[in-house]
Amino acid sequence: MDNPFRFSGVVEEPAFFNRKKEQEEIWQYIESSQNVLLSSHRRYGKSSLILKMFKEIKNITPVYIDLYGTTRTEEFIISFLRGLSVIESSMGCLIKKSVKEYGALGSILVWTRL
DSSP, X not given: OOOOOOOSSOOOTTTOOSOHHHHHHHHHHHHTTOOOOOOOOTTSSHHHHHXXXXXXXXXXXXXXXXXXXXXXXXXXXXXXXXXXXXXXXXXXXXXXHHHHHHOOOOOOOOOOOO
């Protein structure tokens, strides 16, 4: 008999199961606009749980940032910006739509210190 459990990488259905309680609790936090922090030992399925939920999210652009192996501030900033790059096109569309509907937004200044 083959072992049904995977020990590496992200687990998807049908191997992903029995996490309904965690999913319901996280949905409650998301719906009430609260931050969520998942913390546990490695290989407990945190990434699999979050990525499963990302597939179900509507009207929100989720951002997944993997910080495993990040040891320096510069590495954190690069990982953070790469994670945020997935919302770049969504933000561009939102800004264009806002300008079209509400007129010029004025000056927007952004400082990045590396």
